[in-house]
Amino acid sequence: SAELRRSISDLGLKLLRLNTATLVIPKPEAEQRGEYDFTVLDRVLEAVTRAGAQPILCLTDDPAWLLSEDEFIKFCTAVVRRYQVEQKRSIAYYELFNEPTSGVKAIPIQTAVALYNKVRKAVRAVDPAVKLGGLTEGSAWSPHLSQALTKTEGIDFLSYHFFASRNPSAGEAELLEAASKGLAPDLPHQLAPRAVYETVQRNRLRARTPLFIT
Numbered sequence: 392s393a394e395l396r397r398s399i400s401d402l403g404l405k406l407l408r409l410n411t412a413t414l415v416i417p418k419p420e421a422e423q424r425g426e427y428d429f430t431v432l433d434r435v436l437e438a439v440t441r442a443g444a445q446p447i448l449c450l451t452d453d454p455a456w457l458l459s460e461d462e463f464i465k466f467c468t469a470v471v472r473r474y475q476v477e478q479k480r481s482i483a484y485y486e487l488f489n490e491p492t493s494g495v496k497a498i499p500i501q502t503a504v505a506l507y508n509k510v511r512k513a514v515r516a517v518d519p520a521v522k523l524g525g526l527t528e529g530s531a532w533s534p535h536l537s538q539a540l541t542k543t544e545g546i547d548f549l550s551y552h553f554f555a556s557r558n559p560s561a562g563e564a565e566l567l568e569a570a571s572k573g574l575a576p577d578l579p580h581q582l583a584p585r586a587v588y589e590t591v592q593r594n595r596l597r598a599r600t601p602l603f604i605t
Contacts, residue, residue, distance in 0.1 A: 395438045395439070395442070396441055396442035399438075399443070399444050400442050404442075404444045405444055405445065406444060406445050406447055406483065406484075406603075407439050407444045407446055408447040408449055408486070408605050409432070409435060409436070409446050409447070409448055409449065410449045410451060411432065411448065411452070411466075411470060412449075413453075414432040414435055415427050415428070415429055415431070416428040416430075417456050424462075425462060427466070427469065429470075436448075436474070436480060440480070445482075445483035445484075446482055446483060446484075447483065447485075447486050447603070447605065448470070448474070448482050448484070448485050448486065449485075449486045449487075449488075449489055449527070449605075450466075450470060450485055450486065450487050450488075451487075451488055452466060454494075463506070464509055464510055464513050465513075467485075467487070467510045467513065467514055468514055468516075468517055470485075471485065471514040471517050471518060472517045472518075475517065476517060476518060483522070484522050484523075484524060484547070484603075485522065485523045485524075486524055486525055486527055486603075486605065487507055487510055487511075487523060487525035487527070488507070488525045488526050488527045488528075489527055490528055490529045490552065491506075491526060491528065492529075492535065493529045500526075500528075500535045500538050501538065501542075504526070504539065504543055507526060507543055508543060510523070511523050511543075511544060511545060511546075512544075522547040523546070524546050524548035524549060524550055524600075524601075524603075525539075525546070525549075525550055526539050526543075526549075526550075527551060527552065527605060529551075529554050530551065530552065530554055530581050530582075531553070531582040531584075531587045532580045532581055533580045533581075533582055533590070534580055536551075536582065536587065536590055537590075540590070540591065540594045541594070546597070546600060547600075547601075548600060548602070548603055549587075549591065549597075549600055549601070549602050549603070550602070550603040550604070550605045551603075552605060553584065553604050584602075587602060588602060
């Protein structure tokens with residue numbers, strides 16, 4: 392904890408992203424399914440806040456947990472209840488998902504948006520003031536960003552990673568067409584940060600939405 396606080400102080404960090412998949416431990420006994428050990432995350436949050444930084448708490452699960460959609464929603468709700476209600480920590484931001492359309496648990500962007508809306512409704516029932524955003528994909532792909540801007544039922548910030556990763560929704564024909572036009576064949580629709588900002592600004596309802604590259 393002392394080393395973490397010193398690192399945060401030395402770097403001058405104001406916001407620090409923490410991932411629940413690596414800091415929360417599901418209880419192993421079958422009868423305890425749906426219960427979690429928050430001891431490690433408690434300690435890390437304490438160290439972060441003592442160092443003067445605010446946490447961005449990424450609500451995501453480890454694929455090994457094998458959570459159903461309902462169980463995932465209950466997990467997100469349990470995290471928000473613990474830190475907003477029981478411990479009154481007032482976490483600055485809750486970020487939903489970590490690259491939901493990529494990897495071993497990849498889901499379509501439409502499914503991710505629908506699940507975001509369900510989680511938002513559930514966690515705001517616990518704390519109406521909670522700030523929830525996302526959807527934290529591997530890159531900002533224009534069709535996916537459009538979904539986040541127009542189909543989410545309220546989003547307090549937009550976040551994404553900026554990796555040179557293929558749009559998971561791009562089919563072979565689209566990749567071939569991109570290559571024939573001299574575009575990066577594996578990166579159609581990928582937006583640079585400035586383009587993301589301009590896209591958000593064109594949406595009058597979401598123009599003031601903060602952007603985080605996490």
